[in-house]
Amino acid sequence: MDGGVGAISESLTGSAITPDRIRAVAVTGQGDGSWLVDTAGNPVGPAILWTDGRAGEIVDEWGRDGTLSSTFKKTGGGPYAGTTSAILRWRVENQKELLERDDIRNVYCKDWVGYKLSGELSSDPSDYSLMGIDTVNRTYSDDLLEAFGITEVKKWLPELKKNTDQVGVVTDQASGLTGLRPGTPVFKGGVDISCSSLGCGVAEPGTAMAVIGTAGIVTVATDEPQNAFSPADVGWLIPHTEKTWIRSLGMNSATTNLEWFLREFGHQFRDEATAIEGRNLYSYLDQELKKVPLGSGGIMYHGYNAPGGERAPFIKPSARASFNGITGSHTRWEMLRSVYEGVAYGIRDCLDPIPVTVDTINMAGGGVNSPVWSQIFADVLGARVVVPAGTEFGAKGAAICAATGVGLFSSLEEGVRETVDPLREYEPDPKKTALYDEFFDVYQRQRTAQMEIWDDLQAITRKAAKA
Numbered sequence: 001m002d003g004g005v006g007a008i009s010e011s012l013t014g015s016a017i018t019p020d021r022i023r024a025v026a027v028t029g030q031g032d033g034s035w036l037v038d039t040a041g042n043p044v045g046p047a048i049l050w051t052d053g054r055a056g057e058i059v060d061e062w063g064r065d066g067t068l069s070s071t072f073k074k075t076g077g078g079p080y081a082g083t084t085s086a087i088l089r090w091r092v093e094n095q096k097e098l099l100e101r102d103d104i105r106n107v108y109c110k111d112w113v114g115y116k117l118s119g120e121l122s123s124d125p126s127d128y129s130l131m132g133i134d135t136v137n138r139t140y141s142d143d144l145l146e147a148f149g150i151t152e153v154k155k156w157l158p159e160l161k162k163n164t165d166q167v168g169v170v171t172d173q174a175s176g177l178t179g180l181r182p183g184t185p186v187f188k189g190g191v192d193i194s195c196s197s198l199g200c201g202v203a204e205p206g207t208a209m210a211v212i213g214t215a216g217i218v219t220v221a222t223d224e225p226q227n228a229f230s231p232a233d234v235g236w237l238i239p240h241t242e243k244t245w246i247r248s249l250g251m252n253s254a255t256t257n258l259e260w261f262l263r264e265f266g267h268q269f270r271d272e273a274t275a276i277e278g279r280n281l282y283s284y285l286d287q288e289l290k291k292v293p294l295g296s297g298g299i300m301y302h303g304y305n306a307p308g309g310e311r312a313p314f315i316k317p318s319a320r321a322s323f324n325g326i327t328g329s330h331t332r333w334e335m336l337r338s339v340y341e342g343v344a345y346g347i348r349d350c351l352d353p354i355p356v357t358v359d360t361i362n363m364a365g366g367g368v369n370s371p372v373w374s375q376i377f378a379d380v381l382g383a384r385v386v387v388p389a390g391t392e393f394g395a396k397g398a399a400i401c402a403a404t405g406v407g408l409f410s411s412l413e414e415g416v417r418e419t420v421d422p423l424r425e426y427e428p429d430p431k432k433t434a435l436y437d438e439f440f441d442v443y444q445r446q447r448t449a450q451m452e453i454w455d456d457l458q459a460i461t462r463k464a465a466k467a
Contacts, residue, residue, distance in 0.1 A: 076237025212367025
């Protein structure tokens with residue numbers, strides 16, 4: 001919790017806003033994984049994060065025995081290795097010493113922070129929809145728990161509250177640690193996908209967002225959840241505002257592909273950027289990438305570099321990243337641009353199957369700090385990309401939840417209308433989009449062709465590790 005305490009304290013000390021002017025707070029955080037806490041508020045072992053791959057074989061078996069397809073009809077979500085349902089099943093099979101305990105609650109990152117602020121331990125439908133609940137009705141389902149094989153830990157599931165519900169007030173202890181005014185109302189908030197969508201401007205039906213961060217998340221709002229169970233068996237259908245849900249698909253890795261490439265192969269890029277009047281690395285990359293032709297000279301990159309494989313637009317724990325099309329005449333610049341384009345193809349691979357026409361996408365995350373990458377996204381997606389003003393859109397969405405809860409806005413929709421403004425816009429170039437359409441077709445055919453190869457490679461790698 002030291003990091004959370006420090007972040008809150010630094011936000012207050014570095015701002016002109018004094019604690020007495022803060023009307024309310026709410027919390028957001030990463031979803032999935034499994035965070036066990038006892039009813040006295042003590043962690044029960046280390047949290048297991050969404051990037052964890054230990055439950056991969058469980059998800060593979062659910063795919064083979066039909067569990068994924070049968071549960072999706074009620075959840076609108078497709079479990080992957082880091083999903084709570086899969087990790088809880090892993091706990092049932094491997095941590096039997098915990099199963100007798102009635103004092104455990106499975107919560108999420110934001111719930112833990114909210115508990116430390118207010119002393120109240122609960123969760124909300126947006127976070128738990130990723131595990132698998134009756135999403136349309138926003139409630140737990142005994143049938144789903146049985147299907148996932150986790151009925152034994154039903155007693156660990158907390159009360160679900162709305163994102164605009166007040167859960168308590170800042171305690172004296174939390175006030176002393178953070179600097180927040182004691183008695184400040186604390187509201188529930190939601191999972192980062194939902195709050196980031198709010199902060200980016202997604203609330204009304206048909207509005208859309210893509211976050212280019214550690215993961216690549218696409219969301220589209222709808223007020224007809226019963227018609228939003230497409231594509232089948234992947235992604236999530238997440239309760240959002242009182243009137244809407246968001247259909248969301250998320251690739252496991254987005255900017256982490258670039259971070260990996262620069263970590264392993266970026267020394268020369270950094271040296272060159274520094275040599276040119278101490279230029280910022282990313283500004284230098286943008287300048288030079290403009291000179292690299294669309295299509296990266298025929299190099300195609302698939303960015304499945306998360307240890308748990310991929311979760312959208314398909315579920316494949318064995319999926320792995322790759323470059324295709326490299327020849328001896330290619331340079332590191334074509335390889336670099338192919339990473340930019342590969343992530344954009346991955347976002348399109350998640351957006352295209354959602355049965356809603358999207359002309360404009362509000363885009364956030366570290367990736368859109370690059371004007372060149374933002375334009376690549378517009379051209380690959382064939383849609384206008386709008387970068388909203390501001391930063392930390394998940395936190396902004398949580399603030400909208402708190403402001404609505406305390407009565408400053410009549411609804412989350414009003415809160416979005418009043419607080420979200422465009423900063424930059426990128427229009428697609430139709431000629432470039434037409435070319436990218438052809439490259440994207442190859443991208444999809446290549447990743448489909450590699451599915452069985454990934455499985456074989458994973459099996460052989462595991463065998464080799466035991467040799």
